[in-house]
Amino acid sequence: MSFKRTLMSLSLACMLGATPVLAAQSTAPVESQAVVSHYADLALATYSDALTRARELHSAVETLISSPSEQTLQAARSAWIAARVPYQQSEAFRFGNAIVDDWEGRVNAWPLDEGLIDYVATDSYGEESDENPFYAANIIANPSLEIGGRTLDASQITPELLSTSLHEIDGVESNVATGYHAIEFLLWGQDLNGMAPGAGERPATDYDTDNCTGGHCDRRGNYLSAASALLVQDLEEMVANWKAGGAARTELTSKPTTEGLATITTGMGSLAYGELAGERTKLGLMLHDPEEEHDCFSDNTHWSHYYDAKGIQNVYLGTYSRIDGTLMQGPSLSALVASVEPELDQNLRQHLEQTQQAAQAMVDSAAAGEPYDVMIAPGNTAGGARIQAFVDALVAQTRVTEEVIARLELGQVNVEGSDSLDNPAAVQAQ
Amino acid sequence: MHNLTRLGQLLASSGVLLAGITQAAPVIDWDAFNGSAISQHVQPRYQQLAQQSQTLAETTAHWCQARNSDDFADVQHAFENSLQAWQGIQHVQFGPVQLLMRNYDIQFWPDRKGIIGRQLNDALQGPTAGTYDAEFFRHASVSIKGFPALERLFYDKGALQTLQQQPNACALASAISATLAKTAQALYSEWQTQSISTQEGTDDDEAAPSDLPDLSLDLLRSLVQSIDVIRDGKLLNVLGKDQASARLKRAENWRSGQSLRSIATNLEALQELYSGGGVNLDLILREQGATAEADEIGALFSQARSQLEGMPDDFAPALQNASTYAQLRAVSVTLKALDEALYNAMPSINAQLGFNSRDGD
Numbered sequence: 086m087s088f089k090r091t092l093m094s095l096s097l098a099c100m101l102g103a104t105p106v107l108a109a110q111s112t113a114p115v116e117s118q119a120v121v122s123h124y125a126d127l128a129l130a131t132y133s134d135a136l137t138r139a140r141e142l143h144s145a146v147e148t149l150i151s152s153p154s155e156q157t158l159q160a161a162r163s164a165w166i167a168a169r170v171p172y173q174q175s176e177a178f179r180f181g182n183a184i185v186d187d188w189e190g191r192v193n194a195w196p197l198d199e200g201l202i203d204y205v206a207t208d209s210y211g212e213e214s215d216e217n218p219f220y221a222a223n224i225i226a227n228p229s230l231e232i233g234g235r236t237l238d239a240s241q242i243t244p245e246l247l248s249t250s251l252h253e254i255d256g257v258e259s260n261v262a263t264g265y266h267a268i269e270f271l272l273w274g275q276d277l278n279g280m281a282p283g284a285g286e287r288p289a290t291d292y293d294t295d296n297c298t299g300g301h302c303d304r305r306g307n308y309l310s311a312a313s314a315l316l317v318q319d320l321e322e323m324v325a326n327w328k329a330g331g332a333a334r335t336e337l338t339s340k341p342t343t344e345g346l347a348t349i350t351t352g353m354g355s356l357a358y359g360e361l362a363g364e365r366t367k368l369g370l371m372l373h374d375p376e377e378e379h380d381c382f383s384d385n386t387h388w389s390h391y392y393d394a395k396g397i398q399n400v401y402l403g404t405y406s407r408i409d410g411t412l413m414q415g416p417s418l419s420a421l422v423a424s425v426e427p428e429l430d431q432n433l434r435q436h437l438e439q440t441q442q443a444a445q446a447m448v449d450s451a452a453a454g455e456p457y458d459v460m461i462a463p464g465n466t467a468g469g470a471r472i473q474a475f476v477d478a479l480v481a482q483t484r485v486t487e488e489v490i491a492r493l494e495l496g497q498v499n500v501e502g503s504d505s506l507d508n509p510a511a512v513q514a515q
Numbered sequence: 516m517h518n519l520t521r522l523g524q525l526l527a528s529s530g531v532l533l534a535g536i537t538q539a540a541p542v543i544d545w546d547a548f549n550g551s552a553i554s555q556h557v558q559p560r561y562q563q564l565a566q567q568s569q570t571l572a573e574t575t576a577h578w579c580q581a582r583n584s585d586d587f588a589d590v591q592h593a594f595e596n597s598l599q600a601w602q603g604i605q606h607v608q609f610g611p612v613q614l615l616m617r618n619y620d621i622q623f624w625p626d627r628k629g630i631i632g633r634q635l636n637d638a639l640q641g642p643t644a645g646t647y648d649a650e651f652f653r654h655a656s657v658s659i660k661g662f663p664a665l666e667r668l669f670y671d672k673g674a675l676q677t678l679q680q681q682p683n684a685c686a687l688a689s690a691i692s693a694t695l696a697k698t699a700q701a702l703y704s705e706w707q708t709q710s711i712s713t714q715e716g717t718d719d720d721e722a723a724p725s726d727l728p729d730l731s732l733d734l735l736r737s738l739v740q741s742i743d744v745i746r747d748g749k750l751l752n753v754l755g756k757d758q759a760s761a762r763l764k765r766a767e768n769w770r771s772g773q774s775l776r777s778i779a780t781n782l783e784a785l786q787e788l789y790s791g792g793g794v795n796l797d798l799i800l801r802e803q804g805a806t807a808e809a810d811e812i813g814a815l816f817s818q819a820r821s822q823l824e825g826m827p828d829d830f831a832p833a834l835q836n837a838s839t840y841a842q843l844r845a846v847s848v849t850l851k852a853l854d855e856a857l858y859n860a861m862p863s864i865n866a867q868l869g870f871n872s873r874d875g876d
Contacts, residue, residue, distance in 0.1 A: 196628055214629040215764040256760060259627055354870040371619050371657040374630055463654035487869045 115420040120403070121345035123415035125334045127405050128178045129327035131396070134171035134408045136320040142168045142268070143313040150306040153292040162272050166385055169265065171408055173392035177400040180355035181348035184326055184333040190258075191248065192319050195365075195379060197261030199270045201251070202308065204299055206277055217257045224251060224262075225304045242307040244315045263315050266380075271309040273382035280375050280462035282454055284384035346493065349418055353397050354486045357440075361393050362479035370472050375458040386457035390475065391444040397482075398437040422489055429492055433485045440478040446471050540803050543864060544794065545731040551793025552734050553706065560604035560784065561703040565696070567593075567600040572689070572696035579678075579685040587675050594669055595773055597695070598662055602780040606741040606788070609733040611705035617698055619657040624767055625748065631658040635667060639683045647690035665691050670770040727866055735866050738788050738796065739857045745781055746850040749774070753830060754843060761834045772829035778846075779823045786816040796864075805863040812860065815853035822846045 145164040149157040200221035214220035228240040251262035274287030290298040326333035369377035378386040403417025423430035460468030574593040612618045753766045766774040790797035800809040833839040
């Protein structure tokens with residue numbers, strides 16, 4: 086809800102400020118509508134790449150299930166890591182586009198109570214939670230469950246069971262039954278190394294019905310297959326949303342142009358600040374808890390954060406490096422800001438680059454044997470400082486994003502005094 | 516999103532509204548606003564937190580010497596007083612409390628993954644159990660440093676027996692409460708010694724995109740954004756879709772039975788920030804000609820607080836009863852209206868609150 090209000094205030098700010106901008110732009114090289122349109126093209130390309138990688142992941146998963154071995158398990162894990170590259174870059178399209186934000190929980194919900202899905206080590210995970218009656222439900226081991234006076238028939242593990250019955254069951258967000266992180270858990274298992282190096286070590290035999298470890302290998306295979314098939318379906322839906330005539334593109338491009346620009350900045354600021362800097366990064370630093378990292382099973386958090394930040398930079402610069410190596414470029418918000426105030430554009434570009442450098446430092450650290458959950462360990466001052474530098478860069482970047490939003494208002498500040506126009510209730514009520 | 520379009524249509528007439536407003540509005544004395552808010556709202560409330568936390572630390576340490584069942588209520592009473600003092604200044608999430616993330620040290624909540632219980636068990640029974648000195652707290656997770664951890668130690672099922680029988684439990688409770696007292700005293704001192712003009716609310720070097728001083732903007736954010744936190748996080752998240760789906764354990768302070776009392780304290784504090792002594796937002800809005808907005812905000816604060824009057828401190832009985840459940844729903848409706856009224860008033864004072872940390876939730 087707070088996000089919607091931000092969108093509203095930004096939309097108004099930009100709408101109100103737009104007239105002089107657009108008037109001044111009649112001879113300028115960058116047209117606002119072209120910026121919005123190119124942004125939609127970037128979204129289509131990014132989600133299309135995410136879909137391609139998800140299909141490859143599903144294929145690797147099917148191979149693992151039919152021929153379980155350490156090799157096929159590693160191949161599936163590699164496919165998952167590759168799938169994260171385009172998807173994380175797509176997250177800059179989430180906030181601001183209601184169609185994406187409403188859908189996102191199906192594919193990238195986090196954090197999750199993994200005990201809902203499969204066996205867990207109860208000594209570290211525990212057996213119950215204040216918030217979640219399904220905390221340790223273990224669907225894979227239990228074809229039928231009775232929790233809180235409710236019986237759940239899970240005898241057949243299908244995409245429908247996961248998406249309609251299990252996901253967010255009982256209204257609890259951490260009951261994540263679908264998406265990247267559910268698949269990640271099924272490929273890696275819990276990371277039981279605490280704050281020492283090392284990711285989850287689920288054996289391939291967890292999928293070997295002849296030499297089954299962990300029990301219920303057939304059901305585990307069914308679950309993994311259903312989850313990766315669902316991911317493909319969900320991404321197909323999102324790709325369609327961004328094609329010509331698709332719902333997300335239509336909604337975006339039918340807005341007044343300046344609202345479209347506000348959508349871009351809302352996505353940039355909300356992802357950078359509240360979500361990435363706060364929820365996904367700073368919290369882990371404060372809690373020193375190995376579960377408190379975005380990709381906690383695979384220890385791939387450094388890359389996920391890197392590409393999340395990269396997506397924000399893409400959106401501002403109007404660029405995207407596709408998975409086939411081609412580079413997309415087009416009319417950008419950056420060029421639009423530069424046409425109004427070159428120094429401000431330069432400032433935001435620099436901040437976006439500084440954020441990338443801070444993310445790169447986390448990536449380098451992981452490559453040198455100190456991944457995210459080691460960096461956040463209590464007493465790891467240097468590791469903590471690397472994470473904090475990333476948070477600080479994102480916060481600073483958000484402040485400049487706010488300056489861009491304010492700058493686009495130009496001479497309209499007094500219009501804000503017309504308070505009857507700024508009515509967040511209108512948006513919240515939807 | 517049709518409402519956005521509708522608003523866009525309204526813009527056509529916005530230019531007409533401009534001239535009168537800009538010419539009539541006097542310059543706002545934000546320094547006076549800051550001065551009043553700090554000296555009459557922020558500092559006294561941190562002083563209260565420091566005093567109550569000191570009492571809690573002393574009471575806990577004293578009780579832990581004999582651990583008598585008879586006077587355990589004294590510890591719980593001191594905890595509740597200290598907790599309420601925190602609830603009275605919880606909305607200030609900037610300034611000294613942000614330094615070294617002490618806001619999270621005092622209260623890590625909500626705990627969606629049950630981390631507090633897990634890390635508390637580690638602290639009580641793990642390899643480092645028993646030594647709860649400054650070095651321990653320097654490296655410890657925020658989850659075991661503040662009120663939520665103490666609440667578990669004082670109110671969990673079997674808490675009294677655990678404190679009586681396990682020396683580590685009392686040692687940790689004493690250490691946490693002593694740390695809290697020290698933190699609260701430091702915050703109070705820092706708010707006193709820093710001059711208002713040098714008090715930085717934000718923790719970065721970037722200028723705010725508004726003409727408002729950072730401190731004023733932070734105070735406004737504290738006021739406006741807290742209403743949404745209370746409504747969403749403290750009320751609706753517990754109330755659920757209907758009475759049958761209500762979830763007590765999502766409530767803040769449910770273990771100590773202080774959930775609704777905390778909300779009442781929050782609202783009392785926020786109303787004070789809005790219209791309490793000296794130069795306040797209510798006064799500024801009226802000076803800017805936004806009298807109707809100021810009237811509405813004041814009335815909604817009073818309405819929400821009166822709707823809470825007569826409610827138990829504890830959420831649990833209120834959730835069991837259909838009429839109190841309905842009454843809490845009504846409070847949430849009032850808070851929504853208050854939230855909207857506050858946001859609607861921001862343009863009158865040219866305040867752009869910007870992104871907040873809850874965006875993206």
